[in-house]
Amino acid sequence: YLNPQEPEAGLGLWLSGRALRFYLHDSKEKDDNSLEFKLKEMQKFFGLPITGRLNSHIIEIMQKPRCGVPDVAEYSLFPKRQKWTSRIVTYRILSYTSDLTPAVVDQIVAKAFSMWSRHIPLRFKRVRIGTADIMIGFARGAHGDFLPFDGPGNTLAHAFAPGPGLGGDAHFDKDELWTDGSGLGVNFLYTATHELGHSLGLGHSSDPRAVMYPTYRTEDSQSFRLAQDDIEGIQKLYGNIYGFK
DSSP states (O other): OBOOOOOSSOHHHHHHHHHHHHSOOOOOOGGGGSHHHHHHHHHHHTTOOOOOSOOHHHHHHHTSOBOSSOOOSSSOBOGGGOOOOSSEEEEEEOOOOTTSOHHHHHHHHHHHHHHHHTTSSOEEEEOSSSOOSEEEEEEOSOOSSSOOOOSTTSBOEEEOOSSSTTTTOEEEETTSOEESSSSSSEEHHHHHHHHHHHHHTBOOOSOTTSTTSSBOOOOOTTTOOOOHHHHHHHHHHHOSTTSOO
């Protein structure tokens, strides 16, 4: 997730950088790389009037905490429909935050996986040694994936689509203040559930009720559940708990 700081100068350059990062496009047309085009893409995604012009709605959205994965419309799947082919997916927690005890982190990660597993025919198995399909950890600064964290209040977390190597891995910024939902800080359950959605193959959703919506929001950890859009997206990849799509 990203928690963009308010730009005090160079607003166009700041916004252009954000737009280029979150609204990638394959076209080689020059106009498709313009700020106006990126603004239109953003407005389309968030259901705003498509003007291609900077306004208060765009600024507000860009300043909200969010995930660093680019946006696409509705629930979405990563390119080439990347997904795990085994019904048993392993995960390993490599490192922790000092904000929560290891036991609490373990419990929250397991709960985040269960948010997804109750709707699909996958089983998530924790391993404590060796390489797992999904490697999870907290890190600060450069940590080996060319997506360095940058201290408190900016990049919060990111994850990768299923695949070898970094594929499926989820990283959380150790410099953030993480919470189990009982105090101030970033709700780890909500963030982990979102990032593990990416680890399973989901992109972002344009449904503001979905956990895969790109901007972060505070949720009650006790009542938090996936939205229908999240469920439809993950079942598009893996089928329901009986294996039927």
